[in-house]
Amino acid sequence: MTATLSVRGLSAGYGGVTVIHDVDLDVDTDAFVAVVGVNGAGKTTTLRAIMGLADIFGGTVELGGESLVGARTSDRVRAGLALCPEGREVFPSLTVEENLLTGAIAGDDWTGRADALGRVYELLPRLGERRSQAAGTMSGGEQQQLALGRALMSGTTVLLVDEASLGLAPVMVDWVFEILGAIHASGTAVMAVEQNIRISAVATQIVVLEQGTVTDRLEADEVGSGLHEAAKAAYFGTGGT
Numbered sequence: 001m002t003a004t005l006s007v008r009g010l011s012a013g014y015g016g017v018t019v020i021h022d023v024d025l026d027v028d029t030d031a032f033v034a035v036v037g038v039n040g041a042g043k044t045t046t047l048r049a050i051m052g053l054a055d056i057f058g059g060t061v062e063l064g065g066e067s068l069v070g071a072r073t074s075d076r077v078r079a080g081l082a083l084c085p086e087g088r089e090v091f092p093s094l095t096v097e098e099n100l101l102t103g104a105i106a107g108d109d110w111t112g113r114a115d116a117l118g119r120v121y122e123l124l125p126r127l128g129e130r131r132s133q134a135a136g137t138m139s140g141g142e143q144q145q146l147a148l149g150r151a152l153m154s155g156t157t158v159l160l161v162d163e164a165s166l167g168l169a170p171v172m173v174d175w176v177f178e179i180l181g182a183i184h185a186s187g188t189a190v191m192a193v194e195q196n197i198r199i200s201a202v203a204t205q206i207v208v209l210e211q212g213t214v215t216d217r218l219e220a221d222e223v224g225s226g227l228h229e230a231a232k233a234a235y236f237g238t239g240g241t
């Protein structure tokens with residue numbers, strides 16, 4: 001299977017400080033890769049580095065065989081990457097539809113924007129029902145769905161998701177993970193960083209990140225008890241005991 005997003009030897013951080021070291025990651029066109037790790041493992045920094053939002057100290061990022069080294073974040077979005085950030089960052093006083101439109105590519109004509117809205121509403125019908133509601137009046141789970149929809153407005157081929165489960169009640173976590181599964185099933189490759197092990201229900205591959213380094217990888221057919229060992233290791237640094 002072709003790796004649509006290919007990361008090799010990526011080292012990145014902030015200022016002069018390296019946070020992630022020599023990270024290799026592949027996201028195939030039909031993959032849902034979950035990157036699991038504890039607080040501070042470097043999950044957010046990995047996503048930010050792929051988007052060109054952290055300082056890059058070495059390594060390469062390719063999308064569809066094209067190098068993104070040195071590319072601006074806006075060009076990475078045009079190429080097909082999009083980031084759904086930690087904490088959702090919706091605009092509370094704007095409506096659902098206005099929030100979604102902020103995710104469209106600047107300069108796209110109205111037809112392009114309307115098409116993108118139509119695709120998002122088809123995939124995430126709750127957003128269509130609430131299109132005129134102020135985003136700040138929605139539940140946390142609904143706001144997470146909105147943040148995901150906004151990230152899909154730019155013709156996204158690989159969706160990067162930062163801790164979609166953060167701050168949600170367990171029932172909402174499962175709902176949001178089901179939405180991620182639906183996005184993946186619709187043909188968008190997904191790479192989601194998570195602390196919540198329940199992402200295993202929808203992911204096809206698990207990558208464990210510890211102290212800025214990839215320490216384990218599991219394919220979907222190894223998921224099950226193997227996943228839980230890896231997840232435990234990521235949580236507790238115990239090697240799965």
Ligand SMILES: Nc1ncnc2c1ncn2[C@@H]1O[C@H](COP(=O)(O)OP(=O)(O)OP(=O)(O)O)[C@@H](O)[C@H]1O
Nearest residue numbers: 014019037038039040041042043044045046086195
């Ligand atoms: N803007 C920044 N400037 C300096 N250091 C940062 C910055 N953002 C993160 N760091 C540091 O980088 C390290 C990794 O942080 P990162 O947010 O990537 O981890 P994480 O795995 O996403 O953690 P969390 O689950 O808490 O979000 C931490 O030591 C953090 O303090």
